[in-house]
Amino acid sequence: MEITRRDMLSVGGKLLMIASVGATFEQITGAEPPPDTYRMADHWWGMIIDIDKCIGCGNCVRACSDENQVPKDYFRTWVERYEVPEGYVNPRVSSPQGAINGFPPSQQTSLKSFFVPKLCNHCADSPCVQVCPVGATFVSPDGVVLVDKDYCLGCRYCVQACPYGCRYLHPETETVDKCTLCYHRITQGLTTACCENCPTGARQLVDFKDPKDPVHEFLRENKVAVLKPNMATEAKVYYKNLDGSVR
Amino acid sequence: MIPGVDGFMYPNEVELQWSVLIVLYPFVTGLVAGAFILASLERVFKVEAVRPTYRLALLTALSFLLVAPLPLQLHLGHPERSFEMYTTPHRSSAMAMFGFIYLWYLTVVLLLEIWLEYRSDIVRLAQSSKGFPRLVYQALTLGSMNVSPAARAIDDKVGYAVTVIGIPSAFLLHGYVGFIFGSIKANPWWSTPLMPIVFLFSAMVSGIAAVLLLYMASMKLKKWPIDMRCVDTIAKYLFYAFVIAFSLEMLDLIHRTYESDESFRSLDFMVHTRLWYSHVVLQIGVGTLIPLALLAANQLWKFSEAKRRVMYVTACSLTMIGIFAMRWNVVIGGQLFSKSFLGYTTYKVELVTREGLLAAIALMLLPFVIFFVLVKILPPWQETEAHKA
Numbered sequence A: 001m002e003i004t005r006r007d008m009l010s011v012g013g014k015l016l017m018i019a020s021v022g023a024t025f026e027q028i029t030g031a032e033p034p035p036d037t038y039r040m041a042d043h044w045w046g047m048i049i050d051i052d053k054c055i056g057c058g059n060c061v062r063a064c065s066d067e068n069q070v071p072k073d074y075f076r077t078w079v080e081r082y083e084v085p086e087g088y089v090n091p092r093v094s095s096p097q098g099a100i101n102g103f104p105p106s107q108q109t110s111l112k113s114f115f116v117p118k119l120c121n122h123c124a125d126s127p128c129v130q131v132c133p134v135g136a137t138f139v140s141p142d143g144v145v146l147v148d149k150d151y152c153l154g155c156r157y158c159v160q161a162c163p164y165g166c167r168y169l170h171p172e173t174e175t176v177d178k179c180t181l182c183y184h185r186i187t188q189g190l191t192t193a194c195c196e197n198c199p200t201g202a203r204q205l206v207d208f209k210d211p212k213d214p215v216h217e218f219l220r221e222n223k224v225a226v227l228k229p230n231m232a233t234e235a236k237v238y239y240k241n242l243d244g245s246v247r
Numbered sequence B: 001m002i003p004g005v006d007g008f009m010y011p012n013e014v015e016l017q018w019s020v021l022i023v024l025y026p027f028v029t030g031l032v033a034g035a036f037i038l039a040s041l042e043r044v045f046k047v048e049a050v051r052p053t054y055r056l057a058l059l060t061a062l063s064f065l066l067v068a069p070l071p072l073q074l075h076l077g078h079p080e081r082s083f084e085m086y087t088t089p090h091r092s093s094a095m096a097m098f099g100f101i102y103l104w105y106l107t108v109v110l111l112l113e114i115w116l117e118y119r120s121d122i123v124r125l126a127q128s129s130k131g132f133p134r135l136v137y138q139a140l141t142l143g144s145m146n147v148s149p150a151a152r153a154i155d156d157k158v159g160y161a162v163t164v165i166g167i168p169s170a171f172l173l174h175g176y177v178g179f180i181f182g183s184i185k186a187n188p189w190w191s192t193p194l195m196p197i198v199f200l201f202s203a204m205v206s207g208i209a210a211v212l213l214l215y216m217a218s219m220k221l222k223k224w225p226i227d228m229r230c231v232d233t234i235a236k237y238l239f240y241a242f243v244i245a246f247s248l249e250m251l252d253l254i255h256r257t258y259e260s261d262e263s264f265r266s267l268d269f270m271v272h273t274r275l276w277y278s279h280v281v282l283q284i285g286v287g288t289l290i291p292l293a294l295l296a297a298n299q300l301w302k303f304s305e306a307k308r309r310v311m312y313v314t315a316c317s318l319t320m321i322g323i324f325a326m327r328w329n330v331v332i333g334g335q336l337f338s339k340s341f342l343g344y345t346t347y348k349v350e351l352v353t354r355e356g357l358l359a360a361i362a363l364m365l366l367p368f369v370i371f372f373v374l375v376k377i378l379p380p381w382q383e384t385e386a387h388k389a
Helices: A005-029 A059-068 A127-131 A157-161 A193-197 A215-221 B020-043 B048-067 B069-075 B095-128 B131-140 B149-182 B195-222 B228-259 B264-272 B276-300 B305-331 B357-377 B382-388
Strands: A045-050 A077-085 A092-094 A110-119 A137-139 A145-147 A203-207 A237-240
Touching (some): A045 A110, A045 A215, A059 A193, A127 A137, A215 A237, B020 B048, B020 B069, B020 B095, B020 B149, B020 B195, B020 B228, B020 B305, B020 B357, B048 B069, B048 B195, B048 B357, B095 B131, B095 B149, B149 B195, B195 B305, B264 B276, B276 B305
Parallel strands (some): A045 A237
Antiparallel strands (some): A045 A203, A077 A092, A137 A145
């Protein structure tokens, strides 16, 4: 049978439609891909934060709270406002309710003011992981610090050991809770709730093992720093233009 | 503004994680280690003058050791999972070693030494008592009824060996508690290599003071004369231990002040405000300088027996307050300031919650109840009675 150009186009078009519909269907429904498509060894997650882009709207805090059912008055992420009023050298810092509702207008005439989003730094050399007496908190092979809530004793040694104040005892489960970098999302190919809801792109989830990830360019081209580098925790949340006063 | 908070705290820091129960933990283990080291003075270092307190010190150590894990259990979010520390300990965690060190100290050191010390008494009581007590003492003999001079000589030898092992074990037990705090690099109030040794010497001070108080109280209750030679000797060792403990604490303070790293201003402010009463007044003033002065005076001048008794009781009571304040200032003080060094929170002791004041008081009374029971089962007065007779 002779295949004409018309037949080729017809069959090819149909195949293309089926393929595209299939892909769209998966994207639209959010159907989970087969679990074996995510290989932990292929990833090494972290985050980059551009201080100059953060407007302190608190969207990230709200999104995180909703996505992860974070209990009231506890925070997996929060935003701090640093202000250096006229006549002062040291900044004044505030984070009302973790900035879940953003910030009220500043009452002061500031020489300098900026926002610093905070979250677990998913340290490669985590003091929290080191001190857990039963190994309930651990670094996953893809670089995320997680807590096994079915194993955690609730001793809170890790809370004491975290230099960044990122951990708390969940009042209902009575186990330690913290940012998971939205592990349930990132293993499905999605970004974190905080990054997805940041209107300015100040926060970006990055994969250090992905050679095409913009993090490599970001680290090459910008002046970046981690929080409390003296703690030597190998933090994986990098800040662009981080002021030296930030703790 | 958040009530009780001054300045800026990371939002999750506002609530303190380690409560008064965690203050009890180093306080209680310190008493255990200190009491045991006092007992070893007689057994290993042959300080015969303290013999009347030897058994008392062992029973004191056991009473407190049995209670030591309880505040931790009450504090845990999931106490039913605490056994995981034995089955799947995380080797890099200082805390994971607690269970093993505790079990080692309880079984290999303390229970074994007490059993060896009391074995001949237990056998005698198993033969002389009747009814239920007889069953208890028979069980306590563990089937070993031989109290011949040869068998007792073996008891003595093994007991000596256990005490020799026990001294480093007591150091380990409490030095380790200090390490739990001292190894937290995120917390500058805790993070110092001096912490284990400071804890150790303060443990010796508190344990010796506790045994001295218990001995004098027991004699008073029994209306027996106090062996002043014994009490004077213990007070002398208490003074020595206290001088070392205080010197170490002052070394830490001077070092921090002179070095003045980035945390210093924050910690200095905390000591001058929120910790002023408990740290400067109670720990250093009332709990250290006054008892040290009383003990030092007894090394310099000779007072009458009655005066010495009053001075020792006062010194030891104040010492207990001071060491408790020290534990409080370490545990609670270490959580009152922000790791941002920009703010301070407040600790309000709750009353009737799981980690509240009543639970803490009950846990502090429990060792005395256990002590009372132990003294009834295993009377430590044998020699004093003989001495009296």
